[in-house]
Amino acid sequence: MLEQLILIFIVAFGLITSYEDIRFNRIRNKWVLLAISFGVFVSIFVFISNPKLTIPGGGPYLVEFYLNVLCTFVLGYILWYTGLWSAGDAKLFLAYAFLIPITTYQFGYFPHFPAYTLLVNTFTPFLLFFIIYVLIRIKKALNPGLLKWTFQPKLLLTIGLFLFGFGWVVTALFNLLGVPSNAILQVVALFTIILVASRYLKFRLITVSVLLCILRLIFDFKNYANLEYLWNFILVMVLLLILRFYLLTLSYEVFSKDIFIENLKRGMIPAEDVYKVAKSHFRKRRFAYFSFLEALLRKSQESSLFNRLGDGLTDSEVKMVKKAHSSGFLREHTIRIYQTLPFAPFMFVGAILTLILTTDIAMFVKILIESFI
Secondary structure (H helix, E strand, O other): OHHHHHHHHHHHHHHHHHHHHHHHOOOOHHHHHHHHHHHHHHHHHHHHHOOOOEOOOOOEHHHHHHHHHHHHHHHHHHHHHOOOOOHHHHHHHHHHHHHOOHHHOOOOOOOOOOOHHHHHHHHHHHHHHHHHHHHHHOOOOOOHHHHHHHOOHHHHHHHHHHHHHHHHHHHHHHHHHOOOOOHHHHHHHHHHHHHHHHHHOOOOHHHHHHHHHHHHHHHOHHHHOOHHHHHHHHHHHHHHHHHHHHHHHHHHHHOEEEEEHHHOOOOOOEOEEEEEEEOOEEEEEEOHHHOHHHHHHOOOOOEEOOOOOOOOOOHHHHHHHHHHHHOOOOOOOEEEEEOOOOOHHHHHHHHHHHHHHOOOHHHHHHHHHHHHO
16 A cells, blocks of 8 residues: 555656656755655654564664665765756756665665665666767768867877876775766766866866876786776777767767857856956857867866856846956857756656666666576
C-alpha cells in the first residue's frame, strides 16, 4: 500500500512540476516543500514500522536515507554554484531524493548516495535528446573541419595531462570518501574542477596538471601501469571530449541568441561574460567552460560582472552591464543570451526509470547483456 501511495505522489508531483517548468519556466517552492515533507513522513514511517531495516550496503535505513539526502544537497549545490543548472533544478533533485525510498535501488547500489542512480537516469535521456536535437539543428555538426578542430593534438595533449594529473587527485578523494570510482563520476568531478578553477582561481590549470603528472609518475606507478587504467583513461577522455564538443561547442549556436543590451532583463542567462580589463573598460567573451582548451590554459585575472548564473541575471547585474554600455565602457551593443530547455520533465522521466529499473540505465543494460550471454 505504501509503495502505491509513493508512486501516486511521485507521478502527481512530476506532472505538476513538469507542466509548470514547461509553461512558466519555474518550479514553485511549495511543491518542493510538500515533496520533502512527504518524504520525511515516509522515512519516519518506514523506520517505525521496521527499526532493524537495513539497505543493500548493510547500514541502518534511516542513517543511509539522510546521508543520501545530504550528498544530494551537496552535489545539487555544486551544480547550481557552478551555473550548470538553476536553483529550481537543484531543489527538484533534492525533492526526488526524499521521495524515492533507498530500498528502491536494488542493483549497483551506490553507498551513501544511491540518488546517483536517479542522476544517471535523468541525464541519460536528457543527453540523448540534447545531442539528437543539436545534430538536427546543426547540419554541419559532422563537418570534417570541425571534427579536426575538436580533436586537435594540442587539445588532446592538454586534456590528457589534466586528466592524468587531476584524475589522481579525484581518485584519491573518492577512495578517502569510500565512493566507488566510475567514468561518469570522474567526468563530473573533473569538469567541475575546470568550471570552478577557470572562473575563480588565479592560476593556470595546465601548470598544476604538469606538476601533478610528475608526482604521479613517481609515486603512483602501480595504479596506472595496467590495461584497466588505460581503458578507463581513454573512456573518460572520450566522454570529456564529447561533453565539450556536443554540449558546449555545437549547442552554443543552437541554444543562444544575441539581444541588444538595452533589452537585457532580470532572470536571463548570459552565454557571454562581461569582465573588466581596465579601470573603466569592459569586454565580452564566451564563458570559459565553452572552450575546454581556454579553460585549462587561461589564468583567471579579469573581474567578471556576473556571479552564479544558474538562476539568471540579478537586477544589479543588469544595471551594471547597461551602465557600462551607456557610458561607453562596453563598446559592444549586443550580448548573447541562453534559451534554456525545461529540465523538470527529464527529472520526472529519470524518477520513473529509477522506480521501474531499480538501477541506473547503464547497469540495467549491462545486466541485460549478461543475461543473453
